[in-house]
Every structure is written in C-alpha cells, then in structure tokens.
Amino acid sequence: MxxxxxxxxxxxxxxxxxxxxxxxxxxxxxxxLQVTRETVPVAGMPPGLAGLRxxxxxxxxxxxxxxxxxxxxxxxxxxxxxxxxxVLGGDYVTWGDRQFVEPSAEALSTLSAPxxxxxxxxxxxxxxxxxxxxxxxxVHILKDAxxxxxxxxxxxxxxxxxxxxxxxxDISAAMRGxxxxxxxxxxxxxxxxxxxxxxIPLVLSGHxxxxxxxxxxxxxxxxxxxxxxxxxxxxDDTTIFVSRGVGTVYVPVRINCPPEVAxxxxxxx
Numbered sequence: 001m002x003x004x005x006x007x008x009x010x011x012x013x014x015x016x017x018x019x020x021x022x023x024x025x026x027x028x029x030x031x032x033l034q035v036t037r038e039t040v041p042v043a044g045m046p047p048g049l050a051g052l053r054x055x056x057x058x059x060x061x062x063x064x065x066x067x068x069x070x071x072x073x074x075x076x077x078x079x080x081x082x083x084x085x086x087v088l089g090g091d092y093v094t095w096g097d098r099q100f101v102e103p104s105a106e107a108l109s110t111l112s113a114p115x116x117x118x119x120x121x122x123x124x125x126x127x128x129x130x131x132x133x134x135x136x137x138x139v140h141i142l143k144d145a146x147x148x149x150x151x152x153x154x155x156x157x158x159x160x161x162x163x164x165x166x167x168x169x170d171i172s173a174a175m176r177g178x179x180x181x182x183x184x185x186x187x188x189x190x191x192x193x194x195x196x197x198x199x200i201p202l203v204l205s206g207h208x209x210x211x212x213x214x215x216x217x218x219x220x221x222x223x224x225x226x227x228x229x230x231x232x233x234x235x236d237d238t239t240i241f242v243s244r245g246v247g248t249v250y251v252p253v254r255i256n257c258p259p260e261v262a263x264x265x266x267x268x269x
Contacts, residue, residue, distance in 0.1 A: 142185060
C-alpha cells in the first residue's frame with residue numbers, strides 16, 4: 001500500500017469510527033441509565049446523620065431530544081433504591097421551553113422519600129413556571145433558601161441556591177440560622193470555591209453532564225472550566241459530589257459518559 005492509499009484508509013477509518021461512535025452515543029448510550037452508589041464523607045457531621053441515603057437526580061432536560069420515557073426510567077430507578085431523602089438538582093427542561101414544563105414536573109411527581117423531596121433550579125429553568133409546577137407536585141423548592149430536616153434527632157440544613165447566586169455573601173445569607181450540618185444544593189459545581197470559603201461540609205451539584213462526550217486521552221473537553229466534572233471530590237473539609245445527570249443538551253449524544261441517578265450514603269469524615 002502506497003503512502004496516499006494508507007492515508008486515505010486511515011482517514012476513512014477515523015471518520016467511520018467517529019460516525020459510529022456518534023450514532024452509538026445518540027441511539028443507545030444516552031439512554032443507558034446507571035445507578036451510582038457512593039459513600040460520602042462529611043466533616044463534622046453528628047453520628048445521627050451517618051447512614052442517611054440521599055437520592056440525587058439532576059439535569060433531566062426534558063425536550064424534543066430527551067423523551068419523557070428517559071425521565072420516568074430515572075424516577076423508577078431512584079425509587080427502587082428507597083432513598084431517605086431526594087434532591088433534584090435543576091435543569092428540568094432545555095432553554096426554558098414552556099411546552100415541556102408540565103410534562104417534566106408530572107414525570108417527577110411520583111418521587112417520594114421519608115424525609116421529603118427537595119429541588120433547586122438550574123440555568124435552563126425559569127424562575128416561576130418550573131418551580132411552581134414542581135411545588136404543585138410536592139417538591140420543596142429552595143431558591144436562595146434554607147430548610148431543616150431532622151434525622152434521628154440531628155438537624156440537617158439544606159441550603160438551595162439559584163444558578164445565578166454566586167457570591168459567598170449571598171450564599172451565607174441563605175444559610176442564616178443554620179444550626180446543623182449544612183448541605184449546599186448548587187446546580188453549578190463552581191460554587192465549590194464559595195462553599196470551601198464558608199466551610200460548608202457538603203455540596204451536591206450537576207450542570208456538567210459529566211462532560212457528556214468524554215474522549216480517550218482528551219477527556220471531557222466541554223467541561224474543563226469546572227473544578228470537578230463528575231463524581232466525588234474533596235477540598236479541605238468540603239466534599240462535593242457532581243452528578244452526570246439524566247438528559248443531554250446541545251447534541252443528543254453521550255460517549256463514555258452514561259446518564260445516572262445517584263445514591264449518596266453519608267458517613268462521618
């Protein structure tokens with residue numbers, strides 16, 4: 001084989017592999033939901049909260065590209081794990097598309113847990129219709145607000161912030177009155193910086209989709225701006241878990257980055 005023929009074969013093979021990977025990512029991989037189970041260390045947490053199982057479901061992105069069946073599959077998978085408490089991490093639709101607000105909220109309506117279902121809003125959610133639709137179905141929406149959950153006589157403080165709330169002073173204001181272990185519900189994992197400064201022991205996030213397309217060697221190219229792209233990490237006494245989420249955005253493809261719901265079991269750090 002001469003040099004020109006070799007290069008043509010190599011290029012054709014690369015194009016074919018790319019096309020095949022994209023087709024696989026669109027037709028199968030983006031629907032191949034996984035359940036991720038992690039044990040999460042929380043600094044300063046009282047023993048009464050140890051063993052609490054939090055279900056995290058985020059970045060549903062119900063749209064013309066993310067069918068309601070994907071959402072209901074995620075709901076069923078999470079409910080099968082029987083979590084003690086459920087957190088919804090935002091981006092229930094894409095680009096605030098109102099035609100999907102009610103269907104998305106309805107698909108999530110069967111979620112329930114002994115200590116409640118709580119949610120925040122992401123950058124794709126409007127500030128009224130989506131929160132109202134979820135609240136009408138029993139989800140406690142936290143918009144720069146705090147609520148206390150009592151578990152085995154130990155207080156767990158859930159602080160939920162909007163995507164656009166970024167200053168440490170504003171997050172601190174939302175925490176005002178907290179007396180127990182604080183869990184910051186922040187759609188954007190970049191809030192790890194502020195949480196660390198405020199000595200918040202646990203942050204739960206989404207937003208990155210885990211990169212959505214993770215290439216060999218190059219990694220999650222589209223998510224390099226984030227301190228953590230997916231999974232569990234720790235900075236000083238602040239632990240963060242970033243979920244890959246359920247849906248997709250921009251392109252309906254996932255490669256080496258399956259959708260997930262997460263079960264997080266708290267332990268004393």
